[in-house]
Amino acid sequence: MSFALLLASITLAVLPGMSWAQEAALRFGVLPLGGALESRQDWKPLLDDMGASVGRPVVALSFTSYEGLRLAMQENRVDLAFVSGKLALEAVLQYGMTVLNQVVRPDGLPGYRSVLIVRKDGPIQSLDDVLNQPGKWRLGMGETQSMSGYVIPQLQLFAPRGIAIERHFPSELVDGHQGTALAVANGDVDVATNNTADLDRFRSHFPQEAAKLKIIWESDLIPHGAIVMQRGFPDAMRDRVRTFLSGYGHGAGARADAERVVLGRLHGLAGFPPADNRVLVQVLRLEYQLAQRQALQGQWVSEQARQSRLARLAAEYGEQQQRLAASSP
Numbered sequence: 001m002s003f004a005l006l007l008a009s010i011t012l013a014v015l016p017g018m019s020w021a022q023e024a025a026l027r028f029g030v031l032p033l034g035g036a037l038e039s040r041q042d043w044k045p046l047l048d049d050m051g052a053s054v055g056r057p058v059v060a061l062s063f064t065s066y067e068g069l070r071l072a073m074q075e076n077r078v079d080l081a082f083v084s085g086k087l088a089l090e091a092v093l094q095y096g097m098t099v100l101n102q103v104v105r106p107d108g109l110p111g112y113r114s115v116l117i118v119r120k121d122g123p124i125q126s127l128d129d130v131l132n133q134p135g136k137w138r139l140g141m142g143e144t145q146s147m148s149g150y151v152i153p154q155l156q157l158f159a160p161r162g163i164a165i166e167r168h169f170p171s172e173l174v175d176g177h178q179g180t181a182l183a184v185a186n187g188d189v190d191v192a193t194n195n196t197a198d199l200d201r202f203r204s205h206f207p208q209e210a211a212k213l214k215i216i217w218e219s220d221l222i223p224h225g226a227i228v229m230q231r232g233f234p235d236a237m238r239d240r241v242r243t244f245l246s247g248y249g250h251g252a253g254a255r256a257d258a259e260r261v262v263l264g265r266l267h268g269l270a271g272f273p274p275a276d277n278r279v280l281v282q283v284l285r286l287e288y289q290l291a292q293r294q295a296l297q298g299q300w301v302s303e304q305a306r307q308s309r310l311a312r313l314a315a316e317y318g319e320q321q322q323r324l325a326a327s328s329p
Contacts, residue, residue: 140192
């Protein structure tokens with residue numbers, strides 16, 4: 001027998017006896033607020049505990065942009081992910097994933113708020129300064145997949161006033177929430193989108209820069225992010241992950257206290273209650289409302305074309321509502 005055939009026979013003999021934990025680590029995708037290394041270090045204690053609980057190693061894959069994480073989910077390069085509501089919706093409707101847990105914060109509110117921030121000593125002192133002086137201010141904003149950095153400011157602030165961002169602001173800096181906050185504090189942009197949750201963390205990491213900022217606009221509450229997982233895993237594995245996350249940081253004793261410290265480092269979280277795809281219904285509604293408003297305000301070759309677009313949006317919205325309900329227990 002050749003060495004290659006001998007090696008193959010040994011490998012095949014070993015595989016049936018291998019544990020699932022030996023096959024491959026679960027890949028957990030996260031978006032860092034600060035650096036990618038810092039993010040992986042913050043998640044490591046929780047993911048190590050998760051691996052021990054579910055019987056399979058779990059490793060963090062840290063992405064520097066929403067687009068990077070979106071592509072990784074689309075290409076099946078992550079098994080689980082901690083994502084915003086918009087990315088969770090895309091993951092469920094397009095990338096074969098399902099919601100396991102939602103996120104809660106210590107304030108107990110069912111969401112957070114998008115904000116506009118400026119320098120306290122800067123030329124912008126009110127929201128009217130931003131809205132009534134087109135072509136004057138430099139804007140910092142999130143990627144299009146960011147609920148608080150893009151979707152909500154468009155839906156609740158700019159679109160209702162007929163303001164097209166690309167025409168109203170002479171320049172735009174697209175970055176994460178930490179990047180846009182630093183850009184405002186350092187005078188690189190005049191105004192930026194952000195959110196209340198990430199600003200709290202920013203204050204703890206950059207207290208001097210945070211002291212230079214003030215909020216001039218707040219949105220309605222936005223649903224918190226979620227933990228999603230590929231549907232291809234057995235129900236038993238998804239249940240183990242869901243159960244571990246829902247219990248993490250709860251209870252009494254030294255272990256629970258240590259878990260709560262870990263959660264505090266993770267965007268100031270308080271826990272991960274169990275959830276399913278129905279928690280994304282409100283996110284879907286917000287997405288539909290934004291697309292509908294853009295269609296109403298857009299320029300079309302005819303009114304018939306506009307109405308056709310609105311009809312397609314309504315049909316897609318109804319179909320997606322049904323899919324979210326059907327894919328939940």
